[in-house]
Amino acid sequence: xxxxxxxxxxxxxxLYAKWLDRGTRFGFVVLVATFFVYVLxxxxxxxxVAELPKYWSLPVAEYVAAxxxxxxxxxxxxxxxxxxxxxxxxxxxxxxTVVCYAIVFPxxxxxxxRVYAAIILAEIIVLLVAAAGLVGVGH
Numbered sequence: 001x002x003x004x005x006x007x008x009x010x011x012x013x014x015l016y017a018k019w020l021d022r023g024t025r026f027g028f029v030v031l032v033a034t035f036f037v038y039v040l041x042x043x044x045x046x047x048x049v050a051e052l053p054k055y056w057s058l059p060v061a062e063y064v065a066a067x068x069x070x071x072x073x074x075x076x077x078x079x080x081x082x083x084x085x086x087x088x089x090x091x092x093x094x095x096x097t098v099v100c101y102a103i104v105f106p107x108x109x110x111x112x113x114r115v116y117a118a119i120i121l122a123e124i125i126v127l128l129v130a131a132a133g134l135v136g137v138g139h
Contacts, residue, residue, distance in 0.1 A: 012107050016100045023096035031089025038082035045082040072133050098127050 009017070037043055047055065047067050055063050063069060070078065078084035101120050108117040129135055 012104045015107065016104050019100045019103050020096060023099055024093060027089050027092035027096060029089075030092055031086065034082075034085045034089050037085055041082065043080065043082035043085060046078050047083055094131065098124055098131075101127075 038045060039049055041049070046069070055066060058066060064071065075084045075087050079088065101124050105117060105120045105124070108114075108120060
């Protein structure tokens, strides 16, 4: 009988992998669907597809000035517009790791593995603080 790599995976690793697979698949489907909403013009767009080529070569600061594009979490105000609706799929993909950590966290607590539980909790906090934009790096 041959062994496969997943034969050596712990219960926590399999649980994490299961939810990572589900989350990334869901995020990808949302990303593709919202892309088609934008490209097909099913919702009005902040920057219509036909106008994109004139902005492609601009540096970010000039793009923002020319289009009135939001920065940071400002995109949430425009979620009803086709081009910013795409950010929902990106957000899902970015948040999948936090969800996976949150799902395996109780498993480590039940097993009494406080060190791994503490590491997971720290990871969740760091990712949420970073996503919230509470920590920035100067230029």
